[in-house]
Amino acid sequence: MTIGIIGSGNIGTAFARRLASAGIKAAMSNSRGPESLKDLVRELGPLIKASTRDEAARADIVFIAVNWTKLPAALTGLPDWGGRIVIDANNPIEAPLFKPVNLQGQVSSEVVADLVPGAHVVKAFNHLRAEVLAGDPGADGGRRVLFYSGNDRAAKAEVAALIDRLGFAGIDLGSLAVGGKLAQFPGGPLPNQNLVKVG
Numbered sequence: 001m002t003i004g005i006i007g008s009g010n011i012g013t014a015f016a017r018r019l020a021s022a023g024i025k026a027a028m029s030n031s032r033g034p035e036s037l038k039d040l041v042r043e044l045g046p047l048i049k050a051s052t053r054d055e056a057a058r059a060d061i062v063f064i065a066v067n068w069t070k071l072p073a074a075l076t077g078l079p080d081w082g083g084r085i086v087i088d089a090n091n092p093i094e095a096p097l098f099k100p101v102n103l104q105g106q107v108s109s110e111v112v113a114d115l116v117p118g119a120h121v122v123k124a125f126n127h128l129r130a131e132v133l134a135g136d137p138g139a140d141g142g143r144r145v146l147f148y149s150g151n152d153r154a155a156k157a158e159v160a161a162l163i164d165r166l167g168f169a170g171i172d173l174g175s176l177a178v179g180g181k182l183a184q185f186p187g188g189p190l191p192n193q194n195l196v197k198v199g
């Protein structure tokens with residue numbers, strides 16, 4: 001099972017840090033090319049390699065963490081998704097104005113799903129601030145909770161297994177329409193709830 005990351009900012013790096021800590025390989029990319037990631041991947045260790053966006057997008061699981069307005073450009077011109085898994089860690093809001101985007105009644109992951117036709121989208125890794133996500137999920141005497149949602153049962157099971165391997169406690173919130181909405185920022189009740197499952 002290969003993992004690619006599109007977006008090497010706060011959230012992409014937090015995810016990569018957790019993967020590296022758990023001994024899992026990934027290919028990480030951004031808009032500026034692998035050369036610009038040299039220092040970051042050196043810091044993250046040998047399991048995380050710098051790649052092009054296209055290479056990262058060919059993985060079995062593609063983790064996407066890009067500024068909301070840049071998602072269309074970041075996901076344009078990629079090869080067929082063919083049932084592969086996309087983890088949508090994005091929220092429809094952006095610094096510095098933090099003005100909510102008008103999603104015309106859709107949940108944000110449905111908008112992202114339209115940008116990756118044929119992929120099985122699982123929303124996850126979006127409800128905590130990057131610095132919390134980057135930290136040890138076992139640091140507070142239990143396992144830090146991560147929510148996930150999606151419409152494809154098998155894809156959700158794969159992401160649930162990854163969440164578990166990383167040391168988090170995953171909680172399935174159901175479909176994108178239901179769970180995506182609960183975990184979406186802004187609007188949902190779950191963002192920034194830093195919960196720990198004890199026992």
Ligand SMILES: NC(=O)c1ccc[n+]([C@@H]2O[C@H](COP(=O)([O-])OP(=O)(O)OC[C@H]3O[C@@H](n4cnc5c(N)ncnc54)[C@H](OP(=O)(O)O)[C@@H]3O)[C@@H](O)[C@H]2O)c1
Nearest residue numbers: 007008009010011030031032065066070074090091129130
């Ligand atoms: N920050 C948080 O605490 C937080 C928490 C939960 C969810 N989120 C969500 O996660 C997403 C990423 O947030 P962030 O804070 O990680 O943003 P960020 O630090 O600004 O990083 C964004 C990344 O997207 C990359 N990117 C932009 N356009 C691209 C393109 N055309 N092709 C490939 N990569 C491209 C950027 O590449 P370059 O480096 O080359 O510019 C950068 O690495 C957003 O949707 C945000 O709402 C953020």
